Amino acid sequence: MENAPLQQLTPSQEEAVRHIEGPLLVVAGPGSGKTRVITHRIAALIDSGVRPYNICAITFTNKAAEEMRQRACDLGASGGAHISTFHSLCVRILRRYADRAALRPNFSIYDQKDQARCVKQAVKDCRFDTSNFPPARMLDAISTLKNRLIDAESFRNDADDFFSKTLAEIYLRYQNLLSENNGLDFDDLLMKAAFLIEGAPEVNTELANRFKFLLIDEYQDTNHAQYRIAKALVSRHGNICATGDPDQSIYRWRGADINNILAFESDWPDARIVKLEENFRSTPNILAVADSLISHNQKRKLKRLVPTREQGGDVVIRAFEDENAEAAGIVRSIEMLLEQGVSLGDVAVFYRVNSMSRVFEEALIRTKIPYQVVRGVEFYNRKEIRDILAYLKMLVNPEDEIALLRIINTPTRGIGKTTIDRIGAYASANRISLFAALKKAEQIDSLSRGAKAKVAAFVEMFKRFANANVGPVAPLAEVVFDVSGLSASLLAAGAEGKDASDNVSELISAAADYDRQSEEPSLIDYLQQISLFSDTDAYDPTTGRVALMTLHAAKGLEFENVFIAGVEEGLLPHERTNSYENADELEEERRLLFVGVTRAKTNLHISYAQYRTIRGQSLRTIPSQFLFELGCNFDQQSGIDEDCDFDDEPVSEAAGVRFEKGELVRHQSFGLGRVVDFVNIGENSTVTVKFNTGQTKSLMLKYTDLVKV
DNA sequence: CTTGAGTTGGTTTTT
DNA sequence: CCAACTCAAG
Numbered sequence: 001m002e003n004a005p006l007q008q009l010t011p012s013q014e015e016a017v018r019h020i021e022g023p024l025l026v027v028a029g030p031g032s033g034k035t036r037v038i039t040h041r042i043a044a045l046i047d048s049g050v051r052p053y054n055i056c057a058i059t060f061t062n063k064a065a066e067e068m069r070q071r072a073c074d075l076g077a078s079g080g081a082h083i084s085t086f087h088s089l090c091v092r093i094l095r096r097y098a099d100r101a102a103l104r105p106n107f108s109i110y111d112q113k114d115q116a117r118c119v120k121q122a123v124k125d126c127r128f129d130t131s132n133f134p135p136a137r138m139l140d141a142i143s144t145l146k147n148r149l150i151d152a153e154s155f156r157n158d159a160d161d162f163f164s165k166t167l168a169e170i171y172l173r174y175q176n177l178l179s180e181n182n183g184l185d186f187d188d189l190l191m192k193a194a195f196l197i198e199g200a201p202e203v204n205t206e207l208a209n210r211f212k213f214l215l216i217d218e219y220q221d222t223n224h225a226q227y228r229i230a231k232a233l234v235s236r237h238g239n240i241c242a243t244g245d246p247d248q249s250i251y252r253w254r255g256a257d258i259n260n261i262l263a264f265e266s267d268w269p270d271a272r273i274v275k276l277e278e279n280f281r282s283t284p285n286i287l288a289v290a291d292s293l294i295s296h297n298q299k300r301k302l303k304r305l306v307p308t309r310e311q312g313g314d315v316v317i318r319a320f321e322d323e324n325a326e327a328a329g330i331v332r333s334i335e336m337l338l339e340q341g342v343s344l345g346d347v348a349v350f351y352r353v354n355s356m357s358r359v360f361e362e363a364l365i366r367t368k369i370p371y372q373v374v375r376g377v378e379f380y381n382r383k384e385i386r387d388i389l390a391y392l393k394m395l396v397n398p399e400d401e402i403a404l405l406r407i408i409n410t411p412t413r414g415i416g417k418t419t420i421d422r423i424g425a426y427a428s429a430n431r432i433s434l435f436a437a438l439k440k441a442e443q444i445d446s447l448s449r450g451a452k453a454k455v456a457a458f459v460e461m462f463k464r465f466a467n468a469n470v471g472p473v474a475p476l477a478e479v480v481f482d483v484s485g486l487s488a489s490l491l492a493a494g495a496e497g498k499d500a501s502d503n504v505s506e507l508i509s510a511a512a513d514y515d516r517q518s519e520e521p522s523l524i525d526y527l528q529q530i531s532l533f534s535d536t537d538a539y540d541p542t543t544g545r546v547a548l549m550t551l552h553a554a555k556g557l558e559f560e561n562v563f564i565a566g567v568e569e570g571l572l573p574h575e576r577t578n579s580y581e582n583a584d585e586l587e588e589e590r591r592l593l594f595v596g597v598t599r600a601k602t603n604l605h606i607s608y609a610q611y612r613t614i615r616g617q618s619l620r621t622i623p624s625q626f627l628f629e630l631g632c633n634f635d636q637q638s639g640i641d642e643d644c645d646f647d648d649e650p651v652s653e654a655a656g657v658r659f660e661k662g663e664l665v666r667h668q669s670f671g672l673g674r675v676v677d678f679v680n681i682g683e684n685s686t687v688t689v690k691f692n693t694g695q696t697k698s699l700m701l702k703y704t705d706l707v708k709v
Numbered sequence: 710c711t712t713g714a715g716t717t718g719g720t721t722t723t724t
Numbered sequence: 725c726c727a728a729c730t731c732a733a734g
Contacts, residue, residue: 355725613725614725615725615726
């Protein structure tokens with residue numbers, strides 16, 4: 001979506017486009033026309049004689065890559081330039097140089113759930129207790145290590161305390177499991193590619209000759225592995241152009257290192273820095289709110305938000321009784337916008353956690369307003385979809401045991417746990433894969449006559465699939481769905497099965513799209529593409545529906561009308577972020593709201609509920625501290641639209657108690673604790689207490705019975 | 710071997 | 725609250 005006022009480039013944008021040779025950092029605020037600058041830059045590079053083939057642009061999502069390809073095409077810079085995400089680029093590199101990376105090119109890509117399974121297995125294999133070493137935690141730790149390019153061997157060699165040694169053992173086992181399955185997880189894609197490029201000079205040379213100009217978008221959200229890949233790729237020529245905004249860094253928890261962008265100048269001493277501070281997206285009052293909010297972050301480089309649009313539109317902060325009232329109120333506002341002639345595609349609702357989508361869906365269904373929940377990966381997490389994909393994965397990579405175990409008895413075909421265990425025992429005794437053992441079932445003495453026959457039938461079925469695997473994916477998927485018995489078993493399962501069956505049909509038509517769009521469709525390519533699918537990839541701006549999505553998914557998008565719901569303590573900032581003790585995490589949550597706010601072009605509605613149902617029970621909430629940082633007063637009780645006025649009236653002094661940090665206090669139900677923080681904002685003052693029970697709570701002074709001890 | 714009832718435990722954001 | 729797991733009956 002190009003902004004109308006951007007008829008031509010501003011001087012800064014012009015500079016960012018024309019500075020061709022050497023390192024360039026474009027620090028681009030929200031709505032500054034950054035995407036436009038990047039595409040113009042690609043065109044300018046080609047104009048100046050660079051072959052498209054020698055350009056590599058890296059985006060944050062596949063969707064963004066697709067859009068950039070389209071826009072570059074519109075500028076006449078069509079074809080040839082490599083535009084993709086870091087992960088997709090790594091897949092291509094690893095497949096191409098598989099032998100140099102000690103890999104086989106038909107590797108499976110393991111997602112979150114596959115990873116969880118493997119880690120769990122690894123913890124068990126190492127004979128550790130899964131309650132002392134929760135797989136989720138271990139996976140997190142392993143992921144962090146991989147993002148920092150610390151492989152299992154070197155981590156083990158440096159491990160000196162008990163926890164590290166345990167983790168090292170699990171990490172090693174986990175990597176072994178993956179390699180036995182010929183699988184790579186998301187982090188492996190980056191880590192193995194980084195090690196390959198850094199460790200094999202001839203590969204590096206080849207890639208440097210191929211990619212003579214590297215452009216990286218959303219640089220503030222790159223992790224260390226990506227940073228090292230980028231650095232290695234441009235080490236020969238230094239032609240790197242990074243764009244990003246430190247204030248929009250929201251993936252720290254995933255290993256994103258904001259220092260990559262902050263330290264760009266010291267990494268590249270001759271770097272040219274261009275700041276894009278003009279905002280062509282939002283009205284001045286929206287920008288005032290955004291600026292007021294983000295200025296509460298201490299660790300940041302000062303950047304201005306310069307409005308270019310005329311004043312207009314609303315910034316509204318609203319309080320609602322509970323989450324149902326909030327959803328109903330937002331839907332009511334959407335209806336009012338509709339009456340004003342707004343089109344549904346110009347409306348979006350953002351929230352912090354996916355589980356919040358439900359209440360909005362229900363309200364929208366009730367009022368018959370069409371909507372889309374932007375959650376692409378959810379589709380691929382459905383049981384029936386994972387089932388059929390597991391069949392397909394097996395065809396590409398028969399060593400993928402996770403996939404095999406998933407489908408060997410799905411639908412049920414009489415190959416149960418006992419049979420699988422016996423085949424598994426045979427497989428490990430003979431050091432062959434499970435699938436190889438299946439083919440030799442006839443020779444496994446422990447198997448009953450019936451079991452042997454059933455296994456043989458399964459193997460036979462796979463041969464049939466393999467013969468049908470000749471290129472296009474959709475016809476193959478259809479054969480698999482049918483012959484595997486999956487289709488029949490869903491058909492027999494009533495209404496739910498009908499839904500599931502429809503989902504598979506949807507997958508098959510998506511595969512048909514792939515077949516049509518791909519020059520040379522292949523199963524391996526298709527599977528690797530969909531593994532790297534993201535939530536935002538599912539967003540279709542052409543449907544004319546209200547978009548519901550998380551604040552994270554909203555990154556990079558813009559809407560005329562934005563609603564941000566559930567801005568409450570515990571939700572935003574989210575309680576699991578440890579924001580009370582860790583200032584960095586609090587700042588990241590603040591950036592997340594900043595991203596949400598700056599998506600809005602004309603109307604911005606922020607809301608919270610005074611009660612929210614959490615795990616079945618309705619709990620009183622506390623308005624988010626961020627609400628008080630937006631620089632406008634709001635009425636907490638009314639629930640009536642309250643236009644944000646920018647009064648600088650001092651808030652009334654707290655009537656009564658003040659708490660000091662470190663003070664000992666007692667709460668009616670939580671008991672003794674110590675004050676961690678006290679925010680004195682009049683009647684809405686909050687006090688944060690770390691209780692002796694171990695939990696830290698943020699309490700609103702006027703609702704709580706907190707006494708000094 | 711399958712199925713269903715009952716139990717347990719975990720509960721953010723995502724390439 | 726929900727998903728994943730366990731266990732006993734068929």
